[in-house]
Amino acid sequence: MIDLLNKRVRLLATSAALALLVTATPQALAATPPDTLVLAWAIDDIISLDPAEAFEISAGEIMGNTYDRLVRLDINDTSKVTPGVADSWTVSDDGLTYTFKLKPDLTFASGNPITAEDVAYSFERAVKLDLTPAFILTQFGLTKENVTEKAKAANPSTFVFTVDKPYAPSFVLNCLTANVASIVDKTLLQEHVANDDFGHEWLKTNYAGSGPFKMMQWRANEVLVLERNDNYYGDKAKLKRAIYRHMKESSGQRLALEAGDIDVARNLEPGDLEAVADNADIDTESAPKGTVYYFSLNQKNENLAKPEVREALKYLVDYEGIGSTFIKGIGEIHQTFLPKGMLGSLDSNPYSLDVDKAKELLAKAGLPDGFSVTMDVRNTQPVTGIAESLQQTFGQAGVELELIPGDGKQTLTKYRARNHDIYIGQWGTDYWDPHSNADTFAANPDNADDAAAKPLAWRNAWDIPELTQKTAAALLERDEAKRAGMYEEIQKEVLDRGPFAIIFQQTEVAAHRANVENYKLGPSFDTNLLAPVSKE
Amino acid sequence: MAPMDTSAVTRRPQRRVPAFASALMRFIVMAATTLLGLLAVTFFIGRVIPIDPALAIVGDRAPQHVVERIRLELGLDLPLYQQFWIYLKQVASGDFGTSVLTTNPVLTDILRVFPATIELATVGTIIGAVLGIPLGVLAAVKRGSIADQVVRVIGLVGYSVPIFWLGLLALVLFYAKLGWVAYPGRMDIVYEYTFTPTTGFYLVDAIWQGEWDVVRDLFRHIILPGALLGYFSLAYISRMTRSFMLNELSQEYIVAARAKGLSEARIIWFHALRNAAVPLVTVIALSYAGLLEGSVLTETIFAWPGLGLYITNSLQNADMNAVLGGTVVIGAVFVGINLLSDLLYRTLDPRTRSR
Numbered sequence: 001m002i003d004l005l006n007k008r009v010r011l012l013a014t015s016a017a018l019a020l021l022v023t024a025t026p027q028a029l030a031a032t033p034p035d036t037l038v039l040a041w042a043i044d045d046i047i048s049l050d051p052a053e054a055f056e057i058s059a060g061e062i063m064g065n066t067y068d069r070l071v072r073l074d075i076n077d078t079s080k081v082t083p084g085v086a087d088s089w090t091v092s093d094d095g096l097t098y099t100f101k102l103k104p105d106l107t108f109a110s111g112n113p114i115t116a117e118d119v120a121y122s123f124e125r126a127v128k129l130d131l132t133p134a135f136i137l138t139q140f141g142l143t144k145e146n147v148t149e150k151a152k153a154a155n156p157s158t159f160v161f162t163v164d165k166p167y168a169p170s171f172v173l174n175c176l177t178a179n180v181a182s183i184v185d186k187t188l189l190q191e192h193v194a195n196d197d198f199g200h201e202w203l204k205t206n207y208a209g210s211g212p213f214k215m216m217q218w219r220a221n222e223v224l225v226l227e228r229n230d231n232y233y234g235d236k237a238k239l240k241r242a243i244y245r246h247m248k249e250s251s252g253q254r255l256a257l258e259a260g261d262i263d264v265a266r267n268l269e270p271g272d273l274e275a276v277a278d279n280a281d282i283d284t285e286s287a288p289k290g291t292v293y294y295f296s297l298n299q300k301n302e303n304l305a306k307p308e309v310r311e312a313l314k315y316l317v318d319y320e321g322i323g324s325t326f327i328k329g330i331g332e333i334h335q336t337f338l339p340k341g342m343l344g345s346l347d348s349n350p351y352s353l354d355v356d357k358a359k360e361l362l363a364k365a366g367l368p369d370g371f372s373v374t375m376d377v378r379n380t381q382p383v384t385g386i387a388e389s390l391q392q393t394f395g396q397a398g399v400e401l402e403l404i405p406g407d408g409k410q411t412l413t414k415y416r417a418r419n420h421d422i423y424i425g426q427w428g429t430d431y432w433d434p435h436s437n438a439d440t441f442a443a444n445p446d447n448a449d450d451a452a453a454k455p456l457a458w459r460n461a462w463d464i465p466e467l468t469q470k471t472a473a474a475l476l477e478r479d480e481a482k483r484a485g486m487y488e489e490i491q492k493e494v495l496d497r498g499p500f501a502i503i504f505q506q507t508e509v510a511a512h513r514a515n516v517e518n519y520k521l522g523p524s525f526d527t528n529l530l531a532p533v534s535k536e
Numbered sequence: 537m538a539p540m541d542t543s544a545v546t547r548r549p550q551r552r553v554p555a556f557a558s559a560l561m562r563f564i565v566m567a568a569t570t571l572l573g574l575l576a577v578t579f580f581i582g583r584v585i586p587i588d589p590a591l592a593i594v595g596d597r598a599p600q601h602v603v604e605r606i607r608l609e610l611g612l613d614l615p616l617y618q619q620f621w622i623y624l625k626q627v628a629s630g631d632f633g634t635s636v637l638t639t640n641p642v643l644t645d646i647l648r649v650f651p652a653t654i655e656l657a658t659v660g661t662i663i664g665a666v667l668g669i670p671l672g673v674l675a676a677v678k679r680g681s682i683a684d685q686v687v688r689v690i691g692l693v694g695y696s697v698p699i700f701w702l703g704l705l706a707l708v709l710f711y712a713k714l715g716w717v718a719y720p721g722r723m724d725i726v727y728e729y730t731f732t733p734t735t736g737f738y739l740v741d742a743i744w745q746g747e748w749d750v751v752r753d754l755f756r757h758i759i760l761p762g763a764l765l766g767y768f769s770l771a772y773i774s775r776m777t778r779s780f781m782l783n784e785l786s787q788e789y790i791v792a793a794r795a796k797g798l799s800e801a802r803i804i805w806f807h808a809l810r811n812a813a814v815p816l817v818t819v820i821a822l823s824y825a826g827l828l829e830g831s832v833l834t835e836t837i838f839a840w841p842g843l844g845l846y847i848t849n850s851l852q853n854a855d856m857n858a859v860l861g862g863t864v865v866i867g868a869v870f871v872g873i874n875l876l877s878d879l880l881y882r883t884l885d886p887r888t889r890s891r
Contacts, residue, residue, distance in 0.1 A: 047636065130605075132602055243728060247721070251704050255708065255712045259711065
């Protein structure tokens with residue numbers, strides 16, 4: 001009887017095992033299609049693909065590959081711009097009028113011609129929709145009322161842009177390389193307008209551009225498909241398609257890359273990156289990006305408001321240890337607020353871990369036995385690791401640091417309301433110009449609780465009327481070398497007495513199969529260009 | 537059996553209709569209060585957590601005036617009860633609002649992610665039940681033997697090993713080393729632009745369209761996460777089967793059956809298991825419902841665009857419309873599966889029918 005049962009169980013077990021085997025016939029090494037680049041990347045931050053709204057890292061890369069602007073960042077010398085749709089441009093003597101001459105006979109992916117009308121329409125909709133990145137254009141004095149006058153097509157091939165102050169030309173041009181200044185297809189968009197929304201609802205998930213790739217499909221948290229735009233005027237993309245596959249997990253990306261099921265892995269953590277670096281079939285790429293990680297001291301806290309304490313805490317960071325562990329391969333120590341490679345960036349790292357010096361400074365501040373303070377930490381690496389390291393090094397000088405872990409949005413909500421003591425996090429440049437960071441780290445026009453502008457200096461209640469003026473002056477300096485010098489000075493001041501301890505600049509890394517050629521990471525998130533990439 | 541049945545039939549017609557109607561009413565009231573309560577709790581928790589929902593929409597780097605405008609647009613300046621009332625009215629008209637993360641209506645999103653979870657949960661439950669029940673029976677019959685111990689250890693491992701670790705290990709072994717299964721994701725990239733799913737149930741769609749290549753590929757993608765979830769439900773199902781079977785095997789009717797000289801196999805599979813099947817249905821239904829919530833970790837490792845990942849992602853970004861929509865779906869699934877197992881109970885167990 002039991003034998004019979006055994007037989008049945010055995011039969012069941014074998015058939016189950018057989019079923020598993022049948023479905024699992026071993027396969028030769030998988031390969032992606034030869035005309036398609038498959039990238040595994042966490043793309044769950046994308047909330048919109050309309051250039052007037054998109055402001056997230058992944059969306060930035062998509063915009064950079066699918067849309068064109070008047071001018072582009074020169075990826076070989078990131079303190080300069082190169083022509084995009086514009087062939088040439090002139091600046092009037094009073095510094096207020098920029099005239100752009102468009103390249104002749106350009107077309108959008110749809111086949112519609114690109115004219116100065118389209119450029120003007122792109123500016124108009126960005127300003128009138130007034131979404132997150134609109135400030136990059138409105139800071140030139142554009143308003144919903146005047147935009148059609150200030151950003152105007154003089155004739156089909158000439159676009160005239162009038163700004164409200166004689167800004168440094170480098171500032172104006174740098175801002176025009178931003179995604180929000182992307183040129184959209186007016187004729188196509190007008191077919192999709194609903195409730196005067198300039199086609200915004202439609203464009204969130206669709207495409208109306210002229211870049212080397214067309215955006216074909218986006219399924220949130222799943223996949224995003226780009227296809228070569230054969231109407232592109234410049235060097236055509238080498239590959240027919242690029243597919244971004246949402247994969248968040250580093251180990252999964254590594255396995256799929258090793259097996260050849262994906263071509264590029266974008267979210268490898270230091271451990272996995274080290275492991276694939278030894279693989280002959282896999283190459284790695286890295287590039288410094290415009291994001292700096294820092295912790296900042298709320299000046300509403302009376303201890304943190306003492307200049308000696310601010311300085312002391314900068315000496316209580318184990319820069320070397322952090323550099324060789326938590327951020328190994330994904331960042332490099334950098335203590336000034338302008339990322340390397342940007343106009344005016346100051347490469348100076350004067351601080352290192354020096355407990356004695358810190359103790360001396362604390363004694364001078366009247367706190368020889370240290371004090372207690374809290375730090376809000378979002379629960380993601382490498383921030384948590386760094387926070388724990390700080391807790392330990394602060395302790396060596398008697399500063400008792402309590403870590404308050406939180407979810408990203410939760411910590412940010414508290415920070416934006418300036419209810420923190422110390423905040424640790426990152427700041428990415430909004431657009432590739434020194435003003436972007438200077439305006440937030442070194443300007444605070446109004447320190448009142450209900451201020452209209454709330455830059456990082458405001459969030460930390462750092463009241464700096466003089467520095468704010470200096471930052472404003474640098475914006476109007478039309479001599480590029482002088483302008484760069486002014487930013488160096490501003491950085492030095494923030495480095496010496498600011499409430500920000502900047503720890504490192506992020507390095508973006510990617511690993512790709514060795515048969516993928518010319519895969520390069522650019523200096524900014526919207527210059528990770530795919531058009532030159534090919535496969536053997 | 538026959539004489540008993542006739543007496544029941546003669547009595548039933550007068551009682552059955554009101555009994556059925558009142559059962560239905562009870563069910564509707566129960567379902568409605570459950571869902572309403574669930575909505576209220578989720579809604580208020582969502583508003584109490586110290587995250588600004590406007591930030592979720594505009595992102596980390598938005599200027600202050602944009603944040604303020606969105607806050608007004610969302611009605612976040614209204615009192616909480618008013619916000620809830622407005623939301624309830626929307627839901628009643630079938631509008632769950634728009635997800636800020638995906639920019640789609642929440643309903644569209646859920647119709648996209650839920651089939652992925654249902655497919656995975658179904659595969660997992662089938663594997664769990666098909667293997668778990670025989671293993672449980674085996675353990676009960678051979679109580680105390682080595683086989684029993686082995687089954688117990690399998691169950692224990694299933695309970696206690698973190699799914700994240702086991703999932704990665706399985707990926708390394710079956711995907712990277714052996715190449716038996718496909719990489720994380722629902723299907724290969726090549727089918728991404730050749731195969732158009734119509735219902736969202738990819739397997740069903742592919743079989744319907746006769747795309748056998750796609751079916752094979754889908755199978756290679758679903759089998760590992762499915763088996764992993766299956767293993768966890770197997771652990772539960774086999775353990776419960778064992779204890780139900782032990783209970784049945786000690787009953788007097790088994791002694792009577794043995795005395796009648798029935799074969800042991802017949803006793804186990806037809807008499808004991810059939811009676812054990814009644815509570816087992818509840819166990820399987822609950823485990824299925826559990827899998828239908830979506831397993832965040834499994835979905836993360838296997839890049840499976842399912843409900844668990846969707847809700848977690850939404851929650852982390854304070855995308856409350858999506859969280860509420862997802863919660864309602866999960867609540868409805870639980871209520872539905874409860875009803876279903878109740879109905880199955882009635883079919884399987886005649887005693888519950890006359891009650």
